[in-house]
Amino acid sequence: xxxxxxxxxxxxxxxxxxxxxxxxxxxxxxxxxxxxxxxxxxxxxxxxxxxxxxxxxxxxxxxxxxxxxxxxxxxxxxxxxxxxxxxxxxxxxxxxxxxxxxxxxxxxxxxxxxxxxxxxxxxxxxxxxxxxxxxxxxxxxxxxxxxxxxxxxxxxxxxxxxxxxxxxxxxxxxxxxxxxxxxxxxxxxxxxxxxxxxxxxxxxxxxxxxxxxxxxxxxxxxxxxxxxxxxxxxxxxxxxxxxxxxxxxxxxxxxxxxxxxxxxxxxxxxxxxxxxxxxxxxxxxxxxxxxxxxxxxxxxxxxxxxxxxxxxxxxxxxxxxxxxxxxx
Amino acid sequence: xxxxxxxxxxxxxxxxxxxxxxxxxxxxxxxxxxxxxxxxxxxxxxxxxxxxxxxxxxxxxxxxxxxxxxxxxxxxxxxxxxxxxxxxxxxxxxxxxxxxxxxxxxxxxxxxxxxxxxxxxxxxxxxxxxxxxxxxxxxxxxxxxxxxxxxxxxxxxxxxxxxxxxxxxxxxxxxxxxxxxxxxxxxxxxxxxxxxxxxxxxxxxxxxxxxxxxxxxxxxxxxxxxxxxxxxxxxxxxxxxxxxxxxxxxxxxxxxxxxxxxxxxxxxxxxxxxxxxxxxxxxxxxxxxxxxxxxxxxxxxxxxxxxxxxxxxxxxxxxxxxxxxxxx
Numbered sequence: 001x002x003x004x005x006x007x008x009x010x011x012x013x014x015x016x017x018x019x020x021x022x023x024x025x026x027x028x029x030x031x032x033x034x035x036x037x038x039x040x041x042x043x044x045x046x047x048x049x050x051x052x053x054x055x056x057x058x059x060x061x062x063x064x065x066x067x068x069x070x071x072x073x074x075x076x077x078x079x080x081x082x083x084x085x086x087x088x089x090x091x092x093x094x095x096x097x098x099x100x101x102x103x104x105x106x107x108x109x110x111x112x113x114x115x116x117x118x119x120x121x122x123x124x125x126x127x128x129x130x131x132x133x134x135x136x137x138x139x140x141x142x143x144x145x146x147x148x149x150x151x152x153x154x155x156x157x158x159x160x161x162x163x164x165x166x167x168x169x170x171x172x173x174x175x176x177x178x179x180x181x182x183x184x185x186x187x188x189x190x191x192x193x194x195x196x197x198x199x200x201x202x203x204x205x206x207x208x209x210x211x212x213x214x215x216x217x218x219x220x221x222x223x224x225x226x227x228x229x230x231x232x233x234x235x236x237x238x239x240x241x242x243x244x245x246x247x248x249x250x251x252x253x254x255x256x257x258x259x260x261x262x263x264x265x266x267x268x269x270x271x272x273x274x275x276x277x278x279x280x281x282x283x284x285x286x287x288x289x290x291x292x293x294x295x296x297x298x299x300x301x302x303x304x305x306x307x308x309x310x311x312x313x314x315x316x317x318x319x320x321x322x323x324x325x326x327x328x
Numbered sequence: 329x330x331x332x333x334x335x336x337x338x339x340x341x342x343x344x345x346x347x348x349x350x351x352x353x354x355x356x357x358x359x360x361x362x363x364x365x366x367x368x369x370x371x372x373x374x375x376x377x378x379x380x381x382x383x384x385x386x387x388x389x390x391x392x393x394x395x396x397x398x399x400x401x402x403x404x405x406x407x408x409x410x411x412x413x414x415x416x417x418x419x420x421x422x423x424x425x426x427x428x429x430x431x432x433x434x435x436x437x438x439x440x441x442x443x444x445x446x447x448x449x450x451x452x453x454x455x456x457x458x459x460x461x462x463x464x465x466x467x468x469x470x471x472x473x474x475x476x477x478x479x480x481x482x483x484x485x486x487x488x489x490x491x492x493x494x495x496x497x498x499x500x501x502x503x504x505x506x507x508x509x510x511x512x513x514x515x516x517x518x519x520x521x522x523x524x525x526x527x528x529x530x531x532x533x534x535x536x537x538x539x540x541x542x543x544x545x546x547x548x549x550x551x552x553x554x555x556x557x558x559x560x561x562x563x564x565x566x567x568x569x570x571x572x573x574x575x576x577x578x579x580x581x582x583x584x585x586x587x588x589x590x591x592x593x594x595x596x597x598x599x600x601x602x603x604x605x606x607x608x609x610x611x612x613x614x615x616x617x618x619x620x621x622x623x624x625x626x627x628x629x630x631x632x633x634x635x636x637x638x639x640x641x642x643x644x645x646x647x648x649x650x651x652x653x654x655x656x
Contacts, residue, residue: 155487166476
């Protein structure tokens with residue numbers, strides 16, 4: 001089979017690529033080749049045993065999408081997206097990439113002809129929900145985005161449901177929790193601190209905690225995110241009926257619980273590297289974010305996390321990113 | 329003030345135009361002029377005391393929207409839309425008019441410049457909801473369209489919420505119930521019979537009832553629909569917060585209750601003109617339609633119907649369409 005990954009240069013895209021190359025199969029089918037796409041050329045993994053094609057293009061340019069599906073990939077992972085902060089700061093760019101880009105892609109599939117009907121896995125986000133909402137957001141809570149990013153993701157979910165219903169492809173939209181621990185350097189995203197306060201201390205660096213310890217949020221490890229994508233790429237989607245959009249499972253934890261887990265896994269010295277510097281702007285933004293989710297539907301559909309506790313989330317980071325060691 | 333009506337040649341558009349011309353004001357502001365737009369030239373009402381401009385164009389053509397707002401209307405009623413059946417039969421046309429057309433319009437407003445920030449009233453539909461749903465659909469039930477039309481309306485609601493949040497205009501999307509009694513000739517819309525079984529017998533004609541009498545549906549009179557639009561065009565929308573989409577109030581009635589009301593208002597001879605001819609296709613389509621709605625939010629926001637009972641709905645039709653007389 002042929003797999004196309006859009007957004008392959010991003011964090012989740014890279015990890016998905018690595019796992020698919022390592023396993024050589026998706027579900028019970030061997031992977032014959034893969035196409036990796038992003039707006040910047042994705043790194044070509046070393047020692048890949050599967051034929052790889054690497055493409056850099058702007059998929060929101062008319063015509064680009066048709067090129068990407070010219071070789072009729074069987075499964076398409078559509079991870080490409082402008083992040084929340086950028087979609088809010090640059091209105092035109094956000095709509096162009098997150099809405100028009102997705103639409104060019106699904107219309108290219110729709111009009112490809114020859115009975116082409118791939119699996120399409122789209123990464124949506126819990127940003128489709130905005131306050132006020134219940135402490136635990138249910139599987140039938142309505143689209144209430146409070147950002148342009150969340151609006152764009154909501155719209156893409158609706159499009160993918162409709163295009164699937166019309167038989168143009170076999171689609172699913174999965175809403176990822178906030179990924180924690182996010183590897184890489186600290187960034188200025190308002191959500192960055194959820195990872196920074198774990199990743200930086202484990203690397204021997206100080207990290208800033210800008211909110212109080214009672215802030216609760218919804219997390220999943222990068223390993224879980226890749227697992228969700230693989231399951232979405234292989235499961236029988238007909239079990240979902242017409243509602244092909246679903247919130248993924250995760251772990252609800254307060255910042256205090258995150259820090260307690262870090263203490264258990266890595267010890268006091270590591271925890272001591274967290275500096276408390278309240279930031280009223282970030283406190284305000286985070287106050288409007290989801291804290292917890294009912295996940296009955298996702299579990300029933302067979303989606304599972306790689307972690308049972310927040311301690312596991314930290315251990316997964318140490319295993320997958322730090323070669324099993326941290327700065328004690 | 330200057331009012332622009334898009335879709336002015338349609339049934340609701342004509343009735344809204346008539347009422348605005350009759351009253352000469354919207355809320356507490358005098359109407360200085362009106363622009364009536366549709367894809368076919370709307371009829372120019374006789375004896376209009378307000379300066380009227382009539383425009384025929386395809387608002388889904390690039391550039392058309394900018395022309396329509398060139399004179400900076402203060403209130404825009406966006407009623408223009410391809411109906412459900414046509415949007416399902418012609419995929420491209422449905423998305424072009426119902427999604428792209430709306431988007432051209434809201435982007436024209438967004439980029440108009442000079443601090444232009446009109447009121448935008450968008451007619452959405454209960455087609456944003458698809459089965460399975462509760463017997464009574466609540467104000468926080470999620471978008472679950474099962475038609476391309478319902479998908480397009482859902483998407484426009486989300487866009488109008490986001491554009492409003494960003495400050496580009498002051499928008500609201502109101503979800504109209506099925507309009508009953510719909511004036512005019514019988515049409516082939518699956519929902520047509522809800523009106524046909526009242527309108528045709530009142531005009532001395534036979535009508536076909538294709539479903540059983542226990543089919544329940546959600547109705548409002550044309551007079552109510554115009555009332556909702558006027559309220560949406562004048563109320564303080566800030567009371568809605570960021571959620572500018574709301575289901576309108578209506579009356580939930582079974583077909584049996586509709587017929588009983590016809591009997592009370594017009595008598596046995598009229599009712600006898602209804603012929604029962606079950607149609608499995610229509611029975612199947614109607615089974616997936618909303619039956620009843622919680623309307624707490626709409627009532628709290630000041631939306632009210634012109635009718636208290638289904639008898640009133642029939643009386644309104646006799647008053648507004650038949651000059652007070654029917655074929656007994």
